Amino acid sequence: MNTTTAISFQYIKNPAALNDAQRSQRLQAPGFGRVFTDYMATIKYSPDAGWHDAKIEPRTALSLDPATLVLHYAQEIFEGMKAYRLPDGRAALFRPNENAKRFRNSARRLAMPELPEAFFTEAVRRLVKQEDKWIPTEEGSALYLRPFMIATEAVLGVKPSTEYLFCVIANPVGSYFKGGDDGVSVWVSDTYIRAAVGGTGDAKCGGNYAASLAAHAEATQHNCDQVVFLDAVERTWIEELGAMNIFFVFKDGSIQTPPLTGTILPGITRASLIELATREGISVREEPYSIDAWQQDALSGEGVEAFACGTAAVITPIGNVKGRQHEFVIGDGRPGSTTLMLKEKLTQMQNGRRPDPFGWVEPIN
Known part of the structure; x- marks a missing residue:
């Protein structure tokens, strides 16, 4: 079982990734939660292998059996965080270790395996590095990151799953609330x-x-x-x-x-x-x-x-x-x-x- 403080990620190129002009067009008015980047980070879990098969891969639809536990008993957790563009051009995260800690607490409450904090932050950092050009620069905008974990064992029974998928997706966002000067x-x-x-x-x-x-x-x-x-x-x-x-x-x-x-x-x-x-x-x-x-x-x-x-x-x-x-x-x-x-x-x-x-x-x- 993988209990170390580091994990190796495999990189899989996305042949359908948007070019600069297409990406720029998507970034014009992204709204919130509607536009997504080209890649995602994934890590799998099983009792024998522990946390394994870490990838930065093309963002695509997930294939799930109709009996997958998350669909019936809601064994699922997630986080919300952002990557920002600094004045010197670098990307930056805000307190990612706190998100990693809270993710572990949520996993514990939902009877899910606790993802090591180092794995969580490494997955987030690698995805942000890969999708750096997707970070918008307008006032109030950022690259919103959604780490989540779902139970993937296919069985109908009220019990903790034995298999899980951890995933991080990203989408450029503008302001969450729109409106005038009133609260x-x-x-x-x-x-x-x-x-x-x-x-x-x-x-x-x-x-x-x-x-x-x-x-x-x-x-x-x-x-x-x-x-x-x-x-x-x-x-x-x-x-x-x-x-x-x-x-x-x-x-x-x-x-x-x-x-x-x-x-x-x-x-x-x-x-x-x-x-x-x-x-x-x-x-x-x-x-x-x-x-x-x-x-x-x-x-x-x-x-x-x-x-x-x-x-x-x-x-x-x-x-x-x-x-x-x-x-x-x-x-x-x-x-x-x-x-x-x-x-x-x-x-x-x-x-x-x-x-x-x-x-x-x-x-x-």
Whole structure:
């Protein structure tokens, strides 16, 4: 079994890879999640061989037996990360080791084999090096990376698979949310929950997102961009905004975010913003915050800003909140000064336009 800290990748050329002119055309307005690069990274797992058969190969459709376990019992996990273009022309990743650690945690929760962190980061780095020309340079753009792992054993039975495929695909992306200067509108769901203690809330698995789609549809029906999930027991405490972590800014300049108690995904952007805000002299609390307190603070002027954060959207200001029992505006409904300051400092750091005192940005030579 391969338990070393290094793995050898085989390179397979893609004869159908786009030329420079075709690639340039695709990069004009890539949107989000629609345009994909020419290659992917793959590693297979089996009990006898361990992690093996690592490749950088042409991106193509996967061939799966109809009885493949992932199709029936959802044994699947994934990550989201980005590669950025630095001013000196190099590509760079942002805290890839944190993604690798979270991927292992998700695998453990879903009873899947843990991919060594060195294998994870090597696969990501090699794919970025291969697809370097796909990294867009426009403001707010990046090369989005989607590492994932699926159960590939073909058998109908509720059990962990014996075989797995780890894969990394990439797509150039623009801004996640489109719109004007106002913050997004959010719907407070009192019908659906995202996670409960002992569940998979702190794992990044597809089932969590599938279960959230009905709540998102409910938000759309009420002309809202996103949904606010409350806790599963009391339906009182704010947990996440859709697939993103959430922060609240108060009149005294302090920031608060819900604590990680096993039901909330430990976001890498979340952790980075806590460290960045603390370095800027901002008091940050990781404490429970109720939906009723949020409404009261917003109406009284104590709560002046709110924003969500994640790899895809980076930082998204929240303008107004609606629900069957709640309706209020955050501040003046527009992005606040603390939100804008943190977004600028983080994105400028990620793009190499501001010093990185934390050592988070890792150039790929």
